[in-house]
Amino acid sequence: MKSSDKSSGGLRKKSAARKNPGRLTRHLLMLRELARNPRDIGAVCSSSPALANEMARAIHPSLLKSGCLIELGAGTGPVTEALLRRGISRDKLIIVEKSEALAQCLKERFNGATVLCCGAEEISSKIKLSSPVAAIVSSLPFRSLPADVSAAIMSEVGRILAPGGLFVQFTYALLGEMPFITADFRKLRSRFILRNVPPAKVEVFRRRKTSVGV
Ligand SMILES: C[S@@+](CC[C@H](N)C(=O)[O-])C[C@H]1O[C@@H](n2cnc3c(N)ncnc32)[C@H](O)[C@@H]1O
Numbered sequence: 001m002k003s004s005d006k007s008s009g010g011l012r013k014k015s016a017a018r019k020n021p022g023r024l025t026r027h028l029l030m031l032r033e034l035a036r037n038p039r040d041i042g043a044v045c046s047s048s049p050a051l052a053n054e055m056a057r058a059i060h061p062s063l064l065k066s067g068c069l070i071e072l073g074a075g076t077g078p079v080t081e082a083l084l085r086r087g088i089s090r091d092k093l094i095i096v097e098k099s100e101a102l103a104q105c106l107k108e109r110f111n112g113a114t115v116l117c118c119g120a121e122e123i124s125s126k127i128k129l130s131s132p133v134a135a136i137v138s139s140l141p142f143r144s145l146p147a148d149v150s151a152a153i154m155s156e157v158g159r160i161l162a163p164g165g166l167f168v169q170f171t172y173a174l175l176g177e178m179p180f181i182t183a184d185f186r187k188l189r190s191r192f193i194l195r196n197v198p199p200a201k202v203e204v205f206r207r208r209k210t211s212v213g214v
Pocket residue numbers: 040041042043045046047072073074075076077078079096097098099102118119120121139140141145149153
């Protein structure tokens with residue numbers, strides 16, 4: 001191989017690495033964001049494949065025939081990856097991540113999906129949704145976020161999720177009920193995932209077709 005070929009190969013490799021940050025880069029990025037803003041990150045490391053797969057299992061791709069899916073707090077994208085493995089197509093996926101550095105990483109990893117860098121509480125002011133939101137999958141750390149932010153996010157979820165739509169959330173609090181969930185949601189199931197650091201619980205809710213107005 002000529003030296004010029006070598007160097008262009010090297011360049012190609014470097015730009016590919018920039019396009020799709022590797023696992024170590026993603027791990028370091030998560031740690032840096034955790035040090036910068038522990039309350040927003042609310043986790044010591046990214047979700048394991050076991051946890052991410054359980055989140056994605058709740059969403060059958062046929063659910064999105066005429067609607068879209070919003071993922072909240074995607075971090076470096078383990079749950080996004082699992083949703084794509086599940087067969088969700090990228091053009092049905094809107095990813096919301098507040099950290100600029102993490103949103104940039106998601107844009108590089110998931111070309112074709114819409115990535116919004118904003119708070120989950122402000123989605124409807126940032127984007128005009130062209131199809132009903134059939135499901136919302138959230139990794140947001142509701143227990144560590146300020147209570148007013150968590151409440152504002154759940155109001156936004158109630159505003160944008162279609163009646164009958166699914167809301168999937170994980171928590172490290174293995175006992176007790178999810179705070180901030182309103183009576184407009186009915187719990188469908190709850191499952192413990194031990195193969196995660198720390199162990200977690202995935203809960204699946206359905207938004208009632210008619211509001212109970214509490
Ligand atoms: C527990 S981490 C989950 C990351 C990833 N989904 C995973 O499972 O490893 C929570 C993520 O939510 C993001 N986040 C926190 N507050 C947010 C908000 N108000 N709106 C959108 N994203 C937020 C954080 O930046 C962080 O990436």
